[in-house]
Amino acid sequence: MTNSPSACPLRAAICFLSLWLLTFCFGTTAVSQDQLARQTIDKTDADILYRSGENLTDYMRERCRLDVYAPESKKAFSTVVWFHGGGLKGGNKSVPEELKDQGIAVVAVNYRLHPKVTSPAYIEDAAAAVAWTFKNIEKYGGSNQKIFISGHSAGGYLTSMLGLDKRWLAAHDIDADDIAGLIPFSGHTITHFTVRAERGIDGKQPVVDDMAPLYHVRDDCPPLLLITGDRELEMLGRYEENAYLWRMMQVVGHPDTELYELDGYDHGQMATPAHPLLLRFVKKHSR
DSSP states (O other): OOOOHHHHHHHHHHHHHHHHHHHHHHHHHHHHHHHHHHSSSEEEEEEEEOOTTTOOOOOHHHSEEEEEEEEEEEEEEEEEEEEEOOOTHHHHOOOOOTTSSSSSSSEEEOOOOOSSSSSTTHHHHHHHHHHHHHHGGGGGGGGEEEEEOOOOEEHHHHHHHHHTTTTTHTTTTHHHHGEEEEEEEESSSSSHHHHHHHTTOHHHHHOTTTGGGGGGTTTTTTOEEEEETTTSSSSSTHHHHHHHHHHHHHHHHHHHHEEEEEETTTTTTHHHHHHHHHHHHHHHTOO
């Protein structure tokens, strides 16, 4: 059979129409899936008081609150407890945009701040919030075997303290080793500068005591992902502190400590590019 001149344009038109229909169908499907993805996480509860008891002060009632964001159509999901930064002196809870709609829950926590309180009140609040998450996340459909802790700057310090120094969670009958992973963003690994200031110690004087994550290095702590900004742009020695924690975890034989330095990003900027690393780490340790 030979092709007539008049048949060729007709076949071309049919082929073009077929391709257009396929593209339209698949394109519509892709858009629909993308729209569904954007709907996978919603704010399900806000301003939950996570501390209880007769000794609650007005300030505790104000600051000891958290928000829960969770997938509505998924079960046994992972959860990231997120502590805000601010030098233990400022800041407020919020869910990073990069962690929304990722098929995980995010528990965003407020805690009491200096100078209204002093150390270890910040860590006690953080421990109470994590304990609340362990005891309540299943009500939202999450798994209490997939709870990760993270935060930026002061929030990173709180993360490391809770995961390495077991006494804070033990006060709530929670074993710190049940945390699925620790992901401090540019957190102090020496004693926090605000804690040092409370003791009259200069901010440039490094201290490693029982209020320093480095003091509690151990080989059996949860998986640990350390992320900082560029060492030349970071706050005083922040990369080197984390590098030393990484080294000491190797020395004691911890099997799963990673360290990332984000070139070109300063202390404040490093959180945004760090979130994909967090998500990859959560996925790896949620299997």
